Amino acid sequence: MLKAYKFRLYPTEIQKAYFANCFGCARFVYNRMLNDKIEHYKETNQMLKNTPAQYKNEFPFLKDVDSLALANAQQNLEKAYKNFFRDKSVGFPKFKSKHKSNDSYTTNNQGGNIRIEDNKIKLPKIGFVKIRQHRDFDGLIKSCTISMTKTGKYFISILVEQEVPEWVPAEHKIGIDLGISDFAVTTNDADESVKHANPKCLYRSEQKVKKAQRALSRKQKGSKNREKARLVLAKKHEKIVNQRKDFLHKLSDQITDENQVIVIETLRSSNMMKNHKLAKAIGDVSWSEFCRQLAYKAEWKGGTLIKADRFYPSSQICSACGQRDGKKALHIRAWTCPECGTTHDRDINASRNLLVLAK
Missing domain, CATH: 3.30.420 (Nucleotidyltransferase; domain 5)
Known part of the structure; x- marks a missing residue:
């Protein structure tokens, strides 16, 4: 049985910069591969089979991040394509927006390169990151998804393979x-x-949300005060x-x-x-x-x-x-x-x- 456990991360400033780089590169690869697939299909009426490795020479900054993050972005794109051809009502894969899409990337555990020790979790290419592990779990770590909320909080979702626990079902x-x-x-x-x-x-907090939204709309775009107002609104949501x-x-x-x-x-x-x-x-x-x-x-x-x-x-x-x-x-x-x-x-x-x- 696969089960995910979500914990709060407390990265350093250097680690935050690395995470931001991973988020951006995963989004960039997804969008670039999607664009190339579309253009290739327009020209040849055939599906393009491309991989992140094909872009690393042209875009050297992709070599600085976890390669598995890029590989998982590719898998997400392929899954989106399969879902579209399986059911057209799902919709064609869309480009990821820098400001609207969720900031996240997924990496896999290979040879024990992801493990938890002394309230820290070891991640590929970045080392140990402080984690608040509020509950224990047993099993083999399969993959991890690191994400950042709009309020600047970092979380990690750890996918664990574990045995199905014995559960005595109720009879009602x-x-x-x-x-x-x-x-x-x-x-x-x-x-x-x-x-x-x-x-x-939402109904009970609607007036507070409206007040925060009005305050945000009055701030000048690109200013520090607008960023502060955006953060206030994001926290309420x-x-x-x-x-x-x-x-x-x-x-x-x-x-x-x-x-x-x-x-x-x-x-x-x-x-x-x-x-x-x-x-x-x-x-x-x-x-x-x-x-x-x-x-x-x-x-x-x-x-x-x-x-x-x-x-x-x-x-x-x-x-x-x-x-x-x-x-x-x-x-x-x-x-x-x-x-x-x-x-x-x-x-x-x-x-x-x-x-x-x-x-």
Whole structure:
């Protein structure tokens, strides 16, 4: 089993300069190879098979960085091409922007050249970098991805190959209905329903973000004060992201710890965000990230995640008698079944119907 562990790095000024060089070279190689592939295809209608080594004589600065960082940039480009030809809706590979793309590069462990000793991690070509290892892990280090956030913080994600741990699965089942007013409404096989409140991370900090954005827009481009204002705004966005991740990880851990079979509805966020009144709220809840976390955590713990069919009418069926009562407007949060007379909370009823799909 491959598992990634993320830690904070505290590089020196020299190491920061090296990391910046690696970030830039990996981005440069990716863009240059992509551009050459496009031009070659226009001329010959054939795919160009190029490698980073072909560019080192023309651009000697590429020799100063870890060669595996360039090789992994090539692999990322090849993967993007394969994904495009597999599914055109994914989109054609795009050029990486210096200011908009994430600053990161990946290197591989070869012959033990990546290891942790005395609160420092050994990396190729740069030596030991101070690391805050807040938890231990066992296994063989396969690769590492070094990244820098927009606030200037450095992190390393260590991919480790380790044995699958023995996990005693819980014997419970649960149905999960996702929403906006309540992030999730769950019903288990004991017919216990729980509403998990939406943390609304962006909504609660929106005024502070707007204030920081206005301050940034007033600063002269290229000035030191503009860079200070940019950093203030980036920190506020980073805090929102961290709050959201913390909530999602805690809730997904709790659900996968307590349940063997999990049934969740399938939502197309991209389609739902075409409703401009709800777009910001839908983007804030991060349903797709929550589903992703449930999927891999359930797999780790020997559980099963079932995604209901996209058109399954979970909110239209009476969970008491099975009568289908038709579509309902979003503002209707409770309804009475015309067949059996049972009054339902819309979300709890949907979670009960999803629970029926548990095998």
